[in-house]
Amino acid sequence: MPTRRANAPKGHRAAPDCGTLRRLKPDTSRTVYDGRLFDVTLERWGEHEREIVEHPGAVAVVAVDREGMVALVRQRREAARKELLELPAGTLEGEEQPLESARRELAEETGLTGGTWRELAAFYTTPGFCRERMHLFAAEGVEHGSASPEADEELELVRWPVHDIADRLGEIEDAKTLAGLLLYLRETV
Amino acid sequence: MPTRRANAPKGHRAAPDCGTLRRLKPDTSRTVYDGRLFDVTLERWGEHEREIVEHPGAVAVVAVDREGMVALVRQRREAARKELLELPAGTLEGEEQPLESARRELAEETGLTGGTWRELAAFYTTPGFCRERMHLFAAEGVEHGSASPEADEELELVRWPVHDIADRLGEIEDAKTLAGLLLYLRETV
Numbered sequence: 001m002p003t004r005r006a007n008a009p010k011g012h013r014a015a016p017d018c019g020t021l022r023r024l025k026p027d028t029s030r031t032v033y034d035g036r037l038f039d040v041t042l043e044r045w046g047e048h049e050r051e052i053v054e055h056p057g058a059v060a061v062v063a064v065d066r067e068g069m070v071a072l073v074r075q076r077r078e079a080a081r082k083e084l085l086e087l088p089a090g091t092l093e094g095e096e097q098p099l100e101s102a103r104r105e106l107a108e109e110t111g112l113t114g115g116t117w118r119e120l121a122a123f124y125t126t127p128g129f130c131r132e133r134m135h136l137f138a139a140e141g142v143e144h145g146s147a148s149p150e151a152d153e154e155l156e157l158v159r160w161p162v163h164d165i166a167d168r169l170g171e172i173e174d175a176k177t178l179a180g181l182l183l184y185l186r187e188t189v
Numbered sequence: 190m191p192t193r194r195a196n197a198p199k200g201h202r203a204a205p206d207c208g209t210l211r212r213l214k215p216d217t218s219r220t221v222y223d224g225r226l227f228d229v230t231l232e233r234w235g236e237h238e239r240e241i242v243e244h245p246g247a248v249a250v251v252a253v254d255r256e257g258m259v260a261l262v263r264q265r266r267e268a269a270r271k272e273l274l275e276l277p278a279g280t281l282e283g284e285e286q287p288l289e290s291a292r293r294e295l296a297e298e299t300g301l302t303g304g305t306w307r308e309l310a311a312f313y314t315t316p317g318f319c320r321e322r323m324h325l326f327a328a329e330g331v332e333h334g335s336a337s338p339e340a341d342e343e344l345e346l347v348r349w350p351v352h353d354i355a356d357r358l359g360e361i362e363d364a365k366t367l368a369g370l371l372l373y374l375r376e377t378v
Contacts, residue, residue, distance in 0.1 A: 050267040123364045
């Protein structure tokens with residue numbers, strides 16, 4: 001999951017359209033940090049201020065091949081100071097639709113393509129301070145090919161039998177991966 | 190069980206031992222944004238830069254009372270531009286230990302105290318760009334009291350029967366809450 005921003009606009013993005021809950025907007029909003037990978041916005045909401053990491057949105061995939069193996073990627077996570085085992089995932093680029101982005105990220109990171117896709121869930125990763133909304137997909141019957149990760153990604157593809165997932169959740173230290181695998185198990189196994 | 194490396198040319202490092210946490214550190218690191226709620230650090234790792242949101246860590250609680258009701262809080266999430274239904278949660282303060290912090294946050298946000306506690310998991314919420322590590326607890330048999338939320342928190346306590354959780358996961362749009370409820374169901378129901 002590259003953390004760079006590719007074609008995402010620098011300015012404020014509209015919140016994604018996702019449901020029937022009450023719409024809200026700040027009194028004022030200004031960019032207080034214009035970063036390389038993300039910006040930070042300071043918003044005023046009545047008496048309170050909110051400092052928010054701008055993010056274009058993201059995707060993650062529970063991809064299972066015809067042998068019943070789920071694909072994970074092990075990668076160096078500088079923010080965590082360690083390597084983590086995660087679902088293939090990435091950031092929405094430009095005007096990409098989530099499903100299109102998810103197929104692209106899965107192919108780039110693992111070489112897996114094809115299969116039957118469905119959306120498992122959509123959620124905010126850290127709604128207390130970040131705009132990131134993630135779309136989570138399941139892809140079943142995917143086929144193996146050649147990966148082509150980003151230059152700054154060092155990925156190791158790891159395959160687990162789906163039926164081992166439940167016993168190996170303790171090896172997962174990433175929120176989207178826990179949520180994704182658990183949702184998949186609940187619906188499938 | 191690693192099967193193959195995804196990017197052969199760049200992956201010259203040795204594969205990590207399974208389950209061993211290889212410690213890593215950047216070549217250089219500097220604060221590029223000194224914020225009100227969080228800072229941003231720019232780290233250099235060889236040829237690559239990483240922009241990282243600094244975060245002290247966090248806690249979340251699946252709290253179930255003696256009537257078998259799980260406690261959720263509905264609150265305005267400015268970053269999401271809507272209200273979300275989430276597990277009681279909060280940020281580690283000072284030298285607080287995670288369990289101590291979780292008990293404090295639960296009491297402040299919901300008035301619930303006591304009960305039998307255990308840690309369900311610990312995970313990074315967004316390891317691609319943020320340091321936040323979250324400790325997730327289950328607290329069973331908690332007792333009702335008076336809440337005392339922060340001045341800038343507008344919280345509504347929502348109670349669901351534990352046995353309704355599985356059918357209502359579609360109402361949850363927050364990663365930690367999905368992961369927490371699913372882990373709890375898996376271990377308990």
